[in-house]
Amino acid sequence: MRTKKSTPYLFLAPYLILFLIFIIIPTIMAVGLSFTNYNAVQAPQFVGLTNYINLLTQDTIFLQYVLPNTILFSVIVGPLGYLLAFFLAWSLSQLTRVPRTILALIIYSPSMTMGVAMTVMWRVVFLGDQSGIANYVLTQLGVITEPIVWMLNTQYILPIVIIVALWSSMGVGFLAMLAGLLNINAELYEAGAIDGIKNRIQEVFYITIPSMKPQMLFGAVMSIVGAFQAGNIGVMLTGSNPTPGYAAQLMVNHIDDYGFTRYEMGYAAAVSVALLGLIYAFSFVARKLFAPKDE
Amino acid sequence: MAIGGTKVNPSKFHKNQIPLYLYLVPIALFMGAPIVYIINHAFKPMDELFAFPPRFFVSHPSLVNFRNLFQTTAGSSIPISRYIFNSLIVTLAVVFLSILISTMAGFALSKMDFKLKGPIFEVNNIALMFVATAVTIPRYLTINTLGILDTYLAHILPLIAMPVCLFLIKQFIDGVPNSLIEAAQLEGAGSFTIYRKIIIPLTKPAIATGAILAFQSVWTNVETSNLFTSAEGIRTLPFYMNTLTSVGSVQGQGMAAAAALIMFVPNLLLFIVMQSSVMNTMAYSGIK
Numbered sequence: 362m363r364t365k366k367s368t369p370y371l372f373l374a375p376y377l378i379l380f381l382i383f384i385i386i387p388t389i390m391a392v393g394l395s396f397t398n399y400n401a402v403q404a405p406q407f408v409g410l411t412n413y414i415n416l417l418t419q420d421t422i423f424l425q426y427v428l429p430n431t432i433l434f435s436v437i438v439g440p441l442g443y444l445l446a447f448f449l450a451w452s453l454s455q456l457t458r459v460p461r462t463i464l465a466l467i468i469y470s471p472s473m474t475m476g477v478a479m480t481v482m483w484r485v486v487f488l489g490d491q492s493g494i495a496n497y498v499l500t501q502l503g504v505i506t507e508p509i510v511w512m513l514n515t516q517y518i519l520p521i522v523i524i525v526a527l528w529s530s531m532g533v534g535f536l537a538m539l540a541g542l543l544n545i546n547a548e549l550y551e552a553g554a555i556d557g558i559k560n561r562i563q564e565v566f567y568i569t570i571p572s573m574k575p576q577m578l579f580g581a582v583m584s585i586v587g588a589f590q591a592g593n594i595g596v597m598l599t600g601s602n603p604t605p606g607y608a609a610q611l612m613v614n615h616i617d618d619y620g621f622t623r624y625e626m627g628y629a630a631a632v633s634v635a636l637l638g639l640i641y642a643f644s645f646v647a648r649k650l651f652a653p654k655d656e
Numbered sequence: 657m658a659i660g661g662t663k664v665n666p667s668k669f670h671k672n673q674i675p676l677y678l679y680l681v682p683i684a685l686f687m688g689a690p691i692v693y694i695i696n697h698a699f700k701p702m703d704e705l706f707a708f709p710p711r712f713f714v715s716h717p718s719l720v721n722f723r724n725l726f727q728t729t730a731g732s733s734i735p736i737s738r739y740i741f742n743s744l745i746v747t748l749a750v751v752f753l754s755i756l757i758s759t760m761a762g763f764a765l766s767k768m769d770f771k772l773k774g775p776i777f778e779v780n781n782i783a784l785m786f787v788a789t790a791v792t793i794p795r796y797l798t799i800n801t802l803g804i805l806d807t808y809l810a811h812i813l814p815l816i817a818m819p820v821c822l823f824l825i826k827q828f829i830d831g832v833p834n835s836l837i838e839a840a841q842l843e844g845a846g847s848f849t850i851y852r853k854i855i856i857p858l859t860k861p862a863i864a865t866g867a868i869l870a871f872q873s874v875w876t877n878v879e880t881s882n883l884f885t886s887a888e889g890i891r892t893l894p895f896y897m898n899t900l901t902s903v904g905s906v907q908g909q910g911m912a913a914a915a916a917l918i919m920f921v922p923n924l925l926l927f928i929v930m931q932s933s934v935m936n937t938m939a940y941s942g943i944k
Contacts, residue, residue, distance in 0.1 A: 362767050362837050368847045369768040373776070376761035379817035382798060384783055390794035449683065452676045454664050460677075466931065467684040470691055473923040474916075476876035477897045481916035482694045485909055494693065494712070528687065533820065533869070533938075540938035543665050550664070575942020582784050583820075590787050613789045620793050621883075633790040640785050 388637070394630035405627060412631035423632075426607035427615045430519060431592075431639075434611055437523050439588035439643065442530040443581055447538055449531065451565070454542035465539060472532035480597040483525050487511040487598075512599045515606035522598065522609045526591040534583030541576030545569065578651035585643045589613065589636065612636045691920070698722070698913035705910050721910035725918075734888050736896065743875065743893035746811040750874040751867050754816045758866055762826035763855050767837060768847075777826070783819040792883055799884050810884040811892060815874050821866040827940040828862035829855060862940075864933035868926050876919050894919060 395412055397405035416423060449468060453461050474482065486494050488511075496508040511517050545568075553568045570577060595609030596617070603610050603618050610618075612632060620629030666673070697705070699717035726736050764770075765777050788795070795814060804810050832855065840850050856863070881895030897915040927934070 362769070362834070362841060362847075362850075364768050364847055366770075369764040369770040369773070372760040372764035372768070372847070372851070375757040376817055376822060377776070379757065379813065380780075380783070380819075382802075383795060383814045383817060384786055384819075387791040387794035387798055388786075390797065391791045394794065449680070452680055455666065455676055456673055456680075457666055457669055462931065464680055464684050466928065467688045469927070470924060471687050473872060473927065474691065474920050475872070476878060476919060477894050478694070478876070478916040478920035480898075481912040482690045485694065485697060485913065486690055488909075528690075531687070536934060537938045537941040540935050541942065543935075544939050545664060547664060573942070576938075579941050586785050586787060590789065593789065613787070616790060617792070626793050629793060633793075636787070636790045640787060641782075644785050 391630045391633045391637075394627050395634045397627040397630075398625070399627040399630075400624045402624075408627070412628045413635075415628065416631055416635065422603075422607055422610070423615060427610050427612055430608075430610055431612045434519070434523060434526065434592070435585075435588045435639075435643075438526045438530055438591060439585055442527050442588065443534070443584040445527070446531055446535040446580060446584065447577070450535055450539040450542055451569070453539055465536070468531045469536060471529040472535075474529060479525070479529060479594070483521075483598055484512070487521060513605055515608040518595065518599060518604060518606075518608040522595045525594050525598070526588070529591070530584065530587050532583065532587060534580035534587070537576045537583070538573070538580045541573035542569065545572045574651050578647060581647035581651060582644055585640060585647065589640055612639075694913050694916050694920075697909065698917045700910060700913075702910070721914040725911045725914045736893075738889060739891065739893045739896040742808070742811075742890065746808060746892055747871060747874050749808070749812045750815050751870045753812070754818055754821055754870040755863055755866050757816060758818065758821045758825045759829075759856065759859065759863065760851065761822055762829050762859075762862075763851055765822075765826045766829040767832070767834070767855075780819050780822055784823060786819065788814075788879070792879070796883055806885050806887045806890050808890070810890075811874075811877075811880045814880065814884075815870075815877065818866075818870060818873065821869055824869075824937055824941055825859065825862045825866055827942070828859050828937055831940055832858050861933035861936040864930045865937040868923075868930055868934065871926060872923055875922060 394405065396407060396409055398408050398412075399405035453465055453468075456464070471479075488494075488496070493508065493511075495511065496505070499505045500508070509517065511521060549568050549572060550564065553564060558564050558567060590613070592611035592613030595604045595611060596614050599605060599609065603614065613636070616629045616632045616636065618629075619625045619632065693712060696712065696714040698721055699719070700714045701716055701718040701720055704711060704714060704716065765773060799805055799810050799814070804813070836854055836858075837850055840854055845853070876894050877892070878894045878898055881891040885891050897919060
């Protein structure tokens with residue numbers, strides 16, 4: 362539509378200003394701080410690439426725990442969670458409206474529990490003494506004889522965090538893919554059947570996925586972000602940062618640890634930049650997979 | 657009819673759908689079980705909370721946990737009503753303001769022509785991947801510099817610009833027919849009038865979705881309380897709930913479950929009420 366030159370910018374201004382202040386500028390500051398040593402009391406001192414070099418060579422916690430944990434966690438909760446979300450959405454799209462809506466609602470609910478609700482829920486389930494539901498069920502099934510103190514046992518913390526993260530990952534991306542699936546033109550399927558598509562798998566790859574590439578990309582981006590954001594689950598469930606034995610320590614926790622507990626904010630900023638870089642790299646791959654090439 | 661006998665979005669039940677139910681229902685049970693458990697837990701009176709073996713469902717529901725929750729003051733002299741009040745103000749402000757700025761910006765990005773249109777939308781798309789926890793320190797410094805630490809603005813301002821909301825709303829506005837806008841312009845309507853009388857009424861589903869997402873992000877947010885405020889009187893409900901949730905003691909469990917419910921149920925109710933609007937919006941949610 363034709364407008365005065367200034368109109369678009371007037372409409373955009375409130376959003377852009379806030380976007381600039383709270384998203385762009387902090388990101389630039391993070392990059393800037395990452396080249397300094399800063400303890401929040403004295404002025405930052407420029408140290409060049411030292412933080413990054415330390416991150417890759419000296420930070421044993423990072424190399425031994427945080428990085429492997431983050432990769433394991435992200436691969437399972439990210440791509441796997443994404444495939445699961447697609448599979449569930451695909452299954453739901455073939456049901457009638459009422460059961461589908463109810464089941465979709467139930468599957469989406471966990472993603473709304475982010476925060477206190479989730480912490481309380483899972484802490485109660487995984488209570489360390491015999492009255493915790495998890496311990497009780499396992500004892501009844503004969504799998505264990507003594508209650509496990511889940512939140513202190515380094516073996517179980519990460520698997521629990523991964524399960525909880527997967528459980529709560531069916532969020533906006535899942536809904537978007539479901540909507541995308543429901544909006545595919547039915548005639549495409551009939552044409553495909555006539556043209557010789559022989560089974561469901563071919564149908565999914567040749568018709569379904571290409572027809573909803575935009576929603577797949579959105580789902581992928583949401584999934585990646587969710588996987589990296591869910592990092593706080595470990596700290597929330599065990600109640601301590603760092604998690605016992607660094608068992609569930611992910612990059613987000615590492616940043617908080619160095620930034621707010623040890624007050625090495627320059628280093629924390631460097632880890633943040635690394636994290637943002639990782640997220641961007643993942644999303645780049647997603648775009649390559651799903652962006653329509655001819656548009 | 658698609659291969660295998662099931663179609664997409666069928667209108668009635670067909671036996672080919674049974675295999676789907678066979679795994680969907682158990683998965684739904686797994687998804688829903690913890691939630692149902694905590695709902696029951698919140699209403700259990702003392703003796704049922706203590707019960708061994710632990711019971712899943714409550715048999716004599718009571719409101720004692722909620723009463724305890726409201727009467728405890730967790731060592732600070734601030735009553736829970738203050739936290740509720742803070743949360744209500746902050747939540748209302750965030751939902752209203754984020755919808756306002758997202759619809760305005762979405763309108764511009766969707767329907768107006770200007771040079772920076774493409775790049776701005778691209779930057780916003782990249783910002784979809786933005787994880788706020790990665791830049792908490794710079795954000796703290798920004799808020800400090802702006803002088804709004806320990807104010808309501810510290811809870812409100814960081815949360816209003818939501819790339820996801822802008823994205824969904826802009827995509828939805830794309831679907832508004834240009835002919836409507838042109839007709840209005842021919843009748844002499846200015847941009848703001850078009851915004852008020854055409855765009856807003858026609859994008860209600862996207863507004864509903866944006867409102868839900870904004871609500872979800874602010875109602876349970878503890879970061880703003882943790883990081884940007886230090887005076888107890890200005891903190892919000894989720895922070896207070898967090899400090900109360902000592903799951904160790906049995907009484908603490910009951911209160912924690914009641915608190916979890918208060919945090920979760922508004923989200924759930926809002927979503928149930930608006931879910932068809934949300935699904936409608938999601939149909940436009942593809943990134944091209």
